[in-house]
Amino acid sequence: MKQAIKSKVVQAYELGAGTKMEVELIAKGKIVITDAGYELFSQEAVNEKGEIASAGDFFKLSSTGEPYPNDRKWFWEHHQHLTGNDYLQSGTPLFIWQVGDPVSEELLYLLNNEKLHLNTDNDECYFEAELWGTLLNAKKDATIVFYSIDRDKLGNITDIQFNFVAKTEFERDYQLL
Numbered sequence: 001m002k003q004a005i006k007s008k009v010v011q012a013y014e015l016g017a018g019t020k021m022e023v024e025l026i027a028k029g030k031i032v033i034t035d036a037g038y039e040l041f042s043q044e045a046v047n048e049k050g051e052i053a054s055a056g057d058f059f060k061l062s063s064t065g066e067p068y069p070n071d072r073k074w075f076w077e078h079h080q081h082l083t084g085n086d087y088l089q090s091g092t093p094l095f096i097w098q099v100g101d102p103v104s105e106e107l108l109y110l111l112n113n114e115k116l117h118l119n120t121d122n123d124e125c126y127f128e129a130e131l132w133g134t135l136l137n138a139k140k141d142a143t144i145v146f147y148s149i150d151r152d153k154l155g156n157i158t159d160i161q162f163n164f165v166a167k168t169e170f171e172r173d174y175q176l177l
Contacts, residue, residue, distance in 0.1 A: 001104045003093045004145070004174040011085045012070065016055030019085070030067055031059070036133075042068040044136040044164050052133025062169055069132055074147065093177055095146040099126070106146055109157040116144075116162075127164055138164035143174075 013019045015031075015038050025031040032039040032050060039050025040059055043066045053059065053069035058079075061067055079087040097107050110116035110129075117128040119137075126140035143165045150159040165174070 001095045001097065001106065002101060003177040004096045004143075004170075005091045005093050005177055006089055006174050008089055008173065009082065009086055010060055010079075010089050012058045012060050012075065012079065012087050013085055015053055015057050015059060015069070021061075021085070022059075025067055030065075038069075039134070040067045040069050040132075042066045042136075043166055044068075044131075044138050045134060049134040051131070051136065062166070063172055064168075095149070096174075097144045097146070098142075099140055105157065106149060106160060107144070109160060110144075110162070115160070129162075129164070131163055136164060138166060141167040143167070143170045145174075 013021045015022065022031065026033065030041050032041075037052060037054040038057075039045075040053055041050040043062055043064060045051055051069050054072075056072045058070045058072065058075040059067040060070065078090050078092060080090070081087055095106065097104055107116075111118070115129060119125050119128055123140040125137040127138040127142055127144065129136055144162055145165050147161040147163065148159075149157060152158050
């Protein structure tokens with residue numbers, strides 16, 4: 001399976017900290033405060049439901065200006081604070097899958113366990129999965145990025161943390177290894 005790396009300075013904002021960016025996105029309806037926390041309307045959010053996040057989680061902006069969440073624990077494991085809202089995102093190699101790649105054990109796990117659905121008749125909503133507490137879709141040219149793959153003592157996959165990355169974001173932010 002292919003690997004990619006993402007190492008660069010990014011701007012990120014803590015949800016609930018009342019940053020100027022958070023206030024601006026709330027005013028624009030890109031972030032909605034709910035009883036459960038926050039809904040962030042990324043480019044993958046569909047059905048008028050945003051990605052669910054909690055106060056203390058972080059968010060970044062895609063190249064098109066939509067916010068997307070990062071779990072607080074994951075964020076601090078992969079970022080180093082520089083100054084203000086600037087963070088150095090560490091370059092940890094991650095496994096990826098794109099349409100046209102050989103079918104991998106990880107992809108089969110997601111499909112067989114109904115964690116991922118492929119809409120083969122719709123290139124605009126080709127990938128579909130419950131991620132961040134809501135149904136997300138991505139175009140056929142998106143990349144599946146595997147953040148963690150848990151295995152039991154026999155090496156069988158027990159869980160996978162993954163997300164979709166739009167083609168333009170992947171080309172801008174990642175380097176294939």
